[in-house]
Amino acid sequence: MHDLKSIRDNPDGFDAGLSRRGLEPRAAQILDLDARRRAAQTAFQEMQARRNDASKQIGALKKSGGDASALMDEVAGLKERIPAVEEEDKALGVEIEAILASIPNLPAEDVPEGPDESANVELRVWGTPKSFDFPALDHDVLGAQLGLMDFDGAAKLSGARFVVLKGQLARLQRAIGQFMLDLQTDEHGYTEIDPPLMVKDGAAFGTGQLPKFGEDLFKTNTGHWLIPTAEVPLTNLLGDEIVDEKQLPIRMTALTPCFRSEAGAAGKDTRGMIRQHQFHKVEMVSIAHPDRSDEEHARMTQCAETVLQKLGLAYRVIVLCTGDMGFSARKTHDIEVWLPGQQRFREISSVSNCGDFQARRMKARFKSEGEKGTRFVHTLNGSGLAVGRALIAVMENYQRADGSIEVPSVLRPYMGGVEVIG
Template sequence: MHDIRAIRDNPEAFDAALARRGEAPMAAAVLDLDSARRERIAASEAAQAEQNKASKEVGAAKARGEEAEFERLRALVAEKKAEVAALAAEAKDLDAKLTDMLARIANAPADDVPDGADETGNVEVNRWGAPRAFGFTPREHFEIAGVAASMDFEMGAKISGSRFVVLTGAVARIHRALAQFMLDTHIAENGLTEVNPPVLVRDEAMYGTDKLPKFGDDSYQTTNDWWLVPTSEVPLTYSVAGEILEADALPIRMTAHTLCFRSEAGSAGKDTAGMLRQHQFEKVEMVSITRPEESDAEQKRMLRCAEDLLERLGLPYRTVVLCTGDMGFGARRTYDIEAWLPGQDAYREISSVSTTGDFQARRMNARFRPEPGAKPEFVHTLNGSGLAVGRCLIAVLENGQQADGSVTLPEVLAPWLGGKLTLTADGALA
């Protein structure tokens, strides 16, 4: 949510920020609504003052026996009471329209975010590892012999429909091992607190984390009005909604491994083969709540946490900073980490690490007190994948595949796989 006072003070800067995202100017429309709302509030307060004054004079007129004046004043009180009610209703309606308008306007990009219309404007800032030279044509994950029998898309479609998969046996265990490796590393080495949050949330949680009202079609809503989380960013971030935190409680660093659900609205025909783009998937999420002056450094720290996991797994990757035209609605700055998938001969996103500044905090009224007795200020919120478990499974399988259909697994997973680091061509761990 944008600060209306900042728009009043510098509408040109507000429109310039929107222009960097390819959006039309909005300051004039916002300020027109804001002005009309403030006029109704001022008029309501003036009418209330007149009502109060007339109310005091009614008794005095009656005591003096001035019947005509008494009746006039009583009629004036009734008139002003109705006027106050009407003006207050108009102000409330205008306030709701202003809030809705502001809630649908994307966050302003940070000054250092590169300008661009789409993903072609993203800028690479880091690259690690060299793609392996195969002595054969590498297959996509679902085509590898040792994987195929344990990755059942037909069963997923039978149970739930398209974009679902059933993992069984060794592949299911590798998937679980990856999640445990990520989670345990974040807890033991990266200083994150493990949280096991609900994956059904209320409207307020989705709104507070900028998923509503604009992106309701991207998520699933139950018949009794809960939302299935698109990522555990939603419950983790919303956990501080309405709070005034003490400064020494920050930063708050959390991680969670949960199911995630996305309708993939608008992605028809994209990545239909394999499990790259599913309606149900798992992620290990990172969320940080910080002081404003610490959020940029915290984003870099979170980015390294995610990159380090890929390095430990031996997966080549590149990191890009997203341009203004490719950045998410609530983000102020986003880094994407793309892992190398030899089966596709391409780098594909496996993590996004974003700072939203105070954009989400304003929506959910999450604040902190800089020092005892000081006026509360809005916190900054950050979120990042650490990592997307299914996509990480794809990368591990494709990068470790052998000519005979087996897969050599990363040594770092040994503690979670009973020391067995080969997925054989017939789908067993050895």
């Protein structure tokens, strides 16, 4: 959510930020509605004051035996007009709020400008992309040959974009998730949370999924939304809260199933496990002081990178351009892991600094010692990592010529000592 006062103070700056996002100017429209609303509020206050003053005069005139009929007619007229002005104020307020809620976050100054992913900028590469002396297979072929990955069975149960994992592959996915969760809690200081998987409208609004992206979510017949990421419940734990500055940063993590309709992904990644309706993910959320959120963003990116480093998987980090960022983000780092079967890097984590954009929507604030007022916190979120895509990366990077899969050493304790899946 955007701050109306900041738009009043710097409308050109607001429109410049929208322009960098490839959007049309909106400040003039917003400020026109704001001026009309403030005029209605002023009229409402003036009419209320006049009605109160006239009522006192009527009482005085009646007490003295004077003629109060003119004043009584005036008060009657004011009583008829005041509800209309009050309704205009409310209606304009709702319209302004709806417009502000539909506008994405403004990009940080150091975000590269561009229309789409072609303008993203590579920051660094870690490791050497794996190559083999035999033809590298995609994960879905490897899984099918092992008899441990069943897309047909999943389609029979649930339709497209689902998978049934069996035996050691199911255990490998579980091992990856547990390894990531232990790393983020034990080494990186995140507090593990086990959140609800269904949330109400207010929570989905707070993190920016509603009202604009409802079609990307699954809705239950009770009115709840299945979470597309644990970012939604974790971040909203601070909704309508005022925390002490000394509590910041607050770092939370969760390993949960996630559910996405993939409404805009028709025809994309229809094979394999890359893009599914249901998947597991370890999510990291930080609630930070505004002065230190950029520092927290860099730290969170490193926490995600460490997972891939310990797994021995080559990856690159890119900063998304203005046209490729998500709705709530002011700056995003994508981490892309190397997949030998596809001979390309694919996204496995997005780490975003949302500034105070989500905090304003959910009224998440902090108070500093000795200060009367409160300030909005900054919220950050990132995958640490997507478990299904990590499974894909392990399968493809650790495949052998005979179709078996070596288990990375850091995962073997979670696999009961199993070294090879064959």
